[in-house]
Amino acid sequence: MNTPNFIVAELKADNGKLLSVLTVTxxxxxxxxxxxxxxxxxxxxxxxxxxxxxxxxxxxxxSGAATGS
Incomplete structure (x- = not known):
């Protein structure tokens, strides 16, 4: 699977109503x-x-990112 340029996430209420759509980059x-x-x-x-x-x-x-080196 190729790495996507973005991901679309839908936020829905328990009744299925769409609350928001986020573009995850x-x-x-x-x-x-x-x-x-x-x-x-x-x-x-x-x-x-x-x-x-x-x-x-x-x-x-x-490597080294957590220690700042």
């Missing part, structure tokens, strides 16, 4: 790991919530 995290990340604000019943999604590739951390 590639990211290199401060730890040196690679993966995908997105965040967005979503309104439900007049209240605002912050949503985050993170996918981290297991074993992707570059």
């Amino acid at each position: 590639p990211k290199e995290f401060k730890t040196g790991s690679r993966g995908y990340y997105a965040n967005q604000k979503v309104e439900m019943d007049g209240k605002r919530y912050q949503v985050q999604i993170q996918l981290v590739e297991i074993g992707s951390k570059t």
